[in-house]
Amino acid sequence: MTDVAQRLEGTFTLLAVHADAPDTVVGARHDSPLVVGLGEGENFLGSDVAAFISHTKEALELGQDQVVTITPTSVEVVDFDGVPAEAKRYTVDWDAAAAEKGGFSSFMDKEIHDQPHAVGDTLLGRTDPSGKLVLDDLRIDEAVLRSVDKIIVVACGTAAYSGHVAKYAIEHWCRIPVEVELAHEFRYRDPIVDEKTLVVAVTQSGETMDTLMAVRHAREQGAKVISIVNTHGSTIPRESDAVLYTHAGPEIAVASTKAFLSQITAAYLLGLYLAQLRGNKFPDEIAAILEDLREMPRKIQTVIERGEYVRATARSMKDASSVLFLGRHVGFPVALEGALKLKELAYIHAEGFAAGELKHGPIALIDEGQPVFVIVPSPRGREGLHSKVISNIQEIRARGARTLVIAEDGDDAVRPFADEIFWIPESPTLLSPLLAVVPLQIFAMSLATAKGSTSTSRATSPSRSRSSSRAPRREGAA
Ligand code: BG6
Numbered sequence: 001m002t003d004v005a006q007r008l009e010g011t012f013t014l015l016a017v018h019a020d021a022p023d024t025v026v027g028a029r030h031d032s033p034l035v036v037g038l039g040e041g042e043n044f045l046g047s048d049v050a051a052f053i054s055h056t057k058e059a060l061e062l063g064q065d066q067v068v069t070i071t072p073t074s075v076e077v078v079d080f081d082g083v084p085a086e087a088k089r090y091t092v093d094w095d096a097a098a099a100e101k102g103g104f105s106s107f108m109d110k111e112i113h114d115q116p117h118a119v120g121d122t123l124l125g126r127t128d129p130s131g132k133l134v135l136d137d138l139r140i141d142e143a144v145l146r147s148v149d150k151i152i153v154v155a156c157g158t159a160a161y162s163g164h165v166a167k168y169a170i171e172h173w174c175r176i177p178v179e180v181e182l183a184h185e186f187r188y189r190d191p192i193v194d195e196k197t198l199v200v201a202v203t204q205s206g207e208t209m210d211t212l213m214a215v216r217h218a219r220e221q222g223a224k225v226i227s228i229v230n231t232h233g234s235t236i237p238r239e240s241d242a243v244l245y246t247h248a249g250p251e252i253a254v255a256s257t258k259a260f261l262s263q264i265t266a267a268y269l270l271g272l273y274l275a276q277l278r279g280n281k282f283p284d285e286i287a288a289i290l291e292d293l294r295e296m297p298r299k300i301q302t303v304i305e306r307g308e309y310v311r312a313t314a315r316s317m318k319d320a321s322s323v324l325f326l327g328r329h330v331g332f333p334v335a336l337e338g339a340l341k342l343k344e345l346a347y348i349h350a351e352g353f354a355a356g357e358l359k360h361g362p363i364a365l366i367d368e369g370q371p372v373f374v375i376v377p378s379p380r381g382r383e384g385l386h387s388k389v390i391s392n393i394q395e396i397r398a399r400g401a402r403t404l405v406i407a408e409d410g411d412d413a414v415r416p417f418a419d420e421i422f423w424i425p426e427s428p429t430l431l432s433p434l435l436a437v438v439p440l441q442i443f444a445m446s447l448a449t450a451k452g453s454t455s456t457s458r459a460t461s462p463s464r465s466r467s468s469s470r471a472p473r474r475e476g477a478a
Contacts, residue, residue, distance in 0.1 A: 001026045001067050002082045011209065015045060028067040028080070033207050035233050036060035036068055036075055036087070043070040048205075049233060050250050054096040061088040061233040090232060098249045108253035108345075108445050112438070113304060116297035118258035119434060121247035122265040123293055131287055133273050137243040140224050146278055148198040148224075151176055152191065154183040154214040155202040158256040158340060159263055162228075163202050164333035165433045166267030172430065173275040173289075183214040193221040200270065201227040204251055204259035206234025215239055228266045230259050244270055255344045257441050260337065261300070261434055268293060268431070292427070296434050299425040303438040306423065310439045313404065313420050314446035317371060322349040324365065324372045325440070326396075328356060328389055329382065331375035334433045338373055338440035345448035355392040368400035373443075375436050376407040376414055381429035386413070393417040406436050 001016060005028040008014070013032040017025050027034050027045050037044030037052035037059055044052035045068070049059050060075065062068055066085050069076045077087045104110035128134050151170060153163030160182055167178040181191070183201070187210060193199065199218040203211045206229040215225050215236055227240035230248050237243040246262035272289060275281040281289075317323075323342055327335035335352035342350035353362045355374070366372065374393050379386045390413055393403055397417055405418035408426050415421070424435040 001028050001069075002078065002080055004028075005030065005065070005067060005080045013047065024069060024071050026067065026069045029062055030065055031209065031212065031235070033234060034062050034068070036062065036070065038075065038089070042072050043075055045070060048231065048250075049092045050099045050252070053092060053094070053099055053250075057092040057095065059090055059092055059233055061090060061238065063087060063238065064235070088233075092232065093247075094249045099252060105449075106253065106445070108255055108257060108441075111251055111253050111258045112441050112445070114249065115258045115261050115304070115438065116301040118246070118248035118262045119265050119300060120294075120297040121249075122262045123269070123290075123297075124247065126269055127290065131283070133269065133276050133286060133290070135244055135269060135273050137237075137245065138226070138273075139242045140226070142277055144195075144224060145198070145274065147196055148176060148274075149196045151178045151198045151200060152186070152193065152218070152223075153178065153180045153200045153202060153267075154186050154211060154218070155180075156183050156208050156210055158260045158337060159202040159204060159208075159211075161333040161337045161340070162260055162263035162267060163200070164336070165264050165330055166200070166202075166271065168330050169268055169430045170271035170274065173271045174278060174280050176274065176278075181214075182210075183208070184210040187213045187217050191217075191221075193218055193223045195222040195224075197221075197223040199223045199225045200267070201225055201229075201236055201240065202263050202267070203227065203234075203236055204230045204246075204248075204256055204263070206231045206236040208236075212236055212239065226270065228263055228270070230262065255341055255444070260437065264433055265293070265296075289428075292431055296427065296431060299427060299435055300438060302425050303435050304442075307439075307442045309420075310422055310442045311446040313422075314443045315450045317447060318450035320348065320371055320447070322365075322370065324362070324370065324401075325350065325352040325375070326355040326358065326372060326389075326392060327352070327375035327436075328354060328392075329377060329385055330430060330433050331355075331377055331389070331436060334375050334436045334440070335373070337437055338375075338444070341441055341444035342447065345444045346451055346453050348447075348451075355389055358392055358395065363395065363399070366396050366399045366401045370396075370399075370401045371404060372396050372401045373404045373406065373440065376405055376411065378408045378426065378429050378432060379411050379413060380408075380426070381432075385429070386411075390414065390417065406439055408432075 011031040033047045039056040163180040225240040248258045248262040325335035325338040339350040339352035407414045422439040
């Protein structure tokens with residue numbers, strides 16, 4: 001196998017069994033996932049621990065360019081030159097039930113309902129007894145983090161939208177400029193990155209090839225990389241200077257939901273940690289924001305419990321061929337994510353816009369009956385923001401749009417301009433994406449189901465799950 005692996009080019013995971021030794025399986029990996037499951041009298045190979053979690057929670061994380069040979073009772077790891085190599089052993093912190101549908105209609109449905117726990121678990125254990133924020137797996141010198149003068153978030157898809165939310169929070173709390181860049185754009189241009197740049201790679205799977213390449217490129221330029229990752233044992237955390245794990249549990253559905261909320265939560269923690277370290281905020285200010293964050297799982301649960309009205313609205317719109325989404329400030333990435341979910345699941349035209357951009361062209365798309373979701377910011381939030389969005393709703397209504405409004409409980413100012421209102425509990429503006437996106441996830445899933453779109457099976461079929469086929473598919477697409 002080592003001879004073959006040395007001659008292969010490109011990204012691969014390769015497994016081989018010799019007909020004369022059927023109890024021995026040899027595997028090799030280069031830039032592609034391969035994890036070993038360690039059982040009693042049995043061992044396993046899979047691209048993700050979900051493949052063997054019903055048999056064992058003990059796993060070995062293989063390094064880059066390693067070859068593993070397993071029999072029922074032994075595991076040997078060497079590098080591509082045949083030299084014995086170390087692989088890191090770890091215990092998976094979720095069980096088989098977490099990777100099953102558990103009575104829900106689809107994995108996506110289950111994962112939407114998992115969100116209060118995913119956010120709560122991501123917040124757990126992040127403060128010391130004195131209340132000071134501590135982040136595990138953060139192996140970068142504090143002096144280096146104090147000297148950072150720019151942050152670049154690199155990610156793809158939904159994960160990139162969590163980066164957009166992070167930008168608003170981190171810039172506000174830490175006063176460090178934050179750029180958000182799609183990993184596939186970052187890696188193919190000539191980004192300005194140096195030792196004072198902190199690159200934050202956000203990824204559920206930890207295997208998205210474009211994000212991995214962006215991480216490598218950033219480190220080659222001298223930047224430090226912190227990754228926000230959900231999947232233990234994956235490649236990106238191994239290649240980062242530090243890792244902040246989200247604790248969303250396995251995300252099986254192709255369309256990301258609970259990983260998104262956990263990524264946003266982890267990004268808030270990172271922002272608060274930097275603010276603490278760099279002295280941008282007093283300890284009591286940080287403690288107050290953490291307290292607000294700890295309230296969020298309960299509020300997310302409230303939004304989920306109000307889901308039937310969203311589902312009924314989606315059913316009534318099963319013939320819609322286009323839906324638009326508008327938001328300002330942190331509502332803008334929420335609008336982008338709402339549109340992405342709908343495209344990905346219901347296969348219909350959907351676009352998200354910054355509400356202020358409406359008059360610069362997109363308003364031409366609005367005519368009689370065009371459904372438009374509008375994410376309305378809290379009336380108690382940043383001055384002027386709420387009233388600006390209310391005037392945007394008036395503009396589109398004047399052109400005949402059907403307005404579907406996501407607004408905070410008690411915001412009576414929206415009532416006259418909304419055809420439908422999806423209420424969410426009060427929250428600080430910067431934290432509100434954790435609530436505002438939930439009705440949009442439920443809407444996309446329900447509309448896809450109502451249309452009988454094949455995409456609903458994308459959210460249900462394990463054969464299309466992230467664990468089995470998703471990472472390789474994305475690598476191919478990269
Ligand atoms: C896309 C998924 O293929 O990959 C998105 O549909 C996801 O949901 C994106 O956000 C990035 O994946 P990851 O694993 O890097 O977060």
